[in-house]
Amino acid sequence: MSILFGDYRISLDQSEEGATLNFVSHAHSDHIGGVKRNRKVICSDITRDLVTARLGHPVNYIDTPKGISLVNSGHMLGSRQLCVDLDSGERVVYTGDYQVQESAVAEKIEIPKSDVLIMDSTYPFPNVTFDERDEVVTSIQHYISSKSEVGCILFGAYSMGKGQELVNICNDIGVVPAVDKSMAIINGVYMKYGINLQYTVSDFESKIDDGHFSNQVWIVSMNRMNFVRRLVAEAGKRIFTAVATGFSMTRKFDTDVQFSLSDHADFKQALYYIEESEPSIIYTRGGMAETFAKNLRAEGYRASPLLGKQSVLDAAVNHP
Ligand SMILES: [Zn+2]
Numbered sequence: 001m002s003i004l005f006g007d008y009r010i011s012l013d014q015s016e017e018g019a020t021l022n023f024v025s026h027a028h029s030d031h032i033g034g035v036k037r038n039r040k041v042i043c044s045d046i047t048r049d050l051v052t053a054r055l056g057h058p059v060n061y062i063d064t065p066k067g068i069s070l071v072n073s074g075h076m077l078g079s080r081q082l083c084v085d086l087d088s089g090e091r092v093v094y095t096g097d098y099q100v101q102e103s104a105v106a107e108k109i110e111i112p113k114s115d116v117l118i119m120d121s122t123y124p125f126p127n128v129t130f131d132e133r134d135e136v137v138t139s140i141q142h143y144i145s146s147k148s149e150v151g152c153i154l155f156g157a158y159s160m161g162k163g164q165e166l167v168n169i170c171n172d173i174g175v176v177p178a179v180d181k182s183m184a185i186i187n188g189v190y191m192k193y194g195i196n197l198q199y200t201v202s203d204f205e206s207k208i209d210d211g212h213f214s215n216q217v218w219i220v221s222m223n224r225m226n227f228v229r230r231l232v233a234e235a236g237k238r239i240f241t242a243v244a245t246g247f248s249m250t251r252k253f254d255t256d257v258q259f260s261l262s263d264h265a266d267f268k269q270a271l272y273y274i275e276e277s278e279p280s281i282i283y284t285r286g287g288m289a290e291t292f293a294k295n296l297r298a299e300g301y302r303a304s305p306l307l308g309k310q311s312v313l314d315a316a317v318n319h320p
Helices: 045-055 133-147 162-171 181-192 222-234 267-277 289-298 312-318
Strands: 002-005 008-012 021-023 068-072 080-085 091-094 116-120 152-157 217-221 239-244 257-259 281-285 303-305
Touching (some): 008 080, 045 181, 116 267, 133 152, 133 162, 152 162, 152 222, 222 239, 267 289
Parallel strands (some): 008 021, 116 281, 281 303
Antiparallel strands (some): 080 091
């Protein structure tokens, strides 16, 4: 799906045939398909640097054209929403991944007014409600404080966004965690943009045969948890495992505990966003787009899923 604007056909967070410009809302891997195809990209400076760090080569980045603006989405450092002011006077806003609750390691969300709103649909269910972020953070800190007296704590987290938030949560109670190398590269970009993070770096490859890693908090990418867990077991250490993700509300992870620390809005927060933005029509996108649209219609909103290669401008003009 794309937005037609002047000479541009702007694809949204994905590589799309015929697109001349690619908006990258943030640096998570499922949003940078257009970058990989070397498309011209508009994004924040922070996202540009994070994507460059992740891919190991520069981004084909251009200045944001007149009539288009990028505003904070609160999802992770550098994440932005796309606002396109059409010649017709209508404004189209695409949220990308967004979060209403403020995180210590991301810019606070701004909610722009819109006529046509394209929303992410990660959490489409009215019965899924996240706890207050402060409460979740406090629970994590209590867990770290109590368990680190008797063993290691292994946190699995996305290496970008959640990993840095966990480092910050540890630092707040005087704990300096160890992170893996891929997370450390991303930490470096966060620090460049003023997020102070205290951590050590480990390859987690060497055998754990001395007291060096005792009673430490480790934060590793999700896909490395089993490897590190095995390493610790071989060393005969007591280890506690945890994840911190919003998906803790909807699935069970193979860990001792799971914390619902989400970087997305839940359904109630989505309704708050809509009330502030006041769109006349909402398009939903993502894997749960149809469910989200249906649940929004049940709340009285004009909403439909945006599927396939439908142009948002065509949709906006025709108001189906
Ligand atoms: Zn994301």
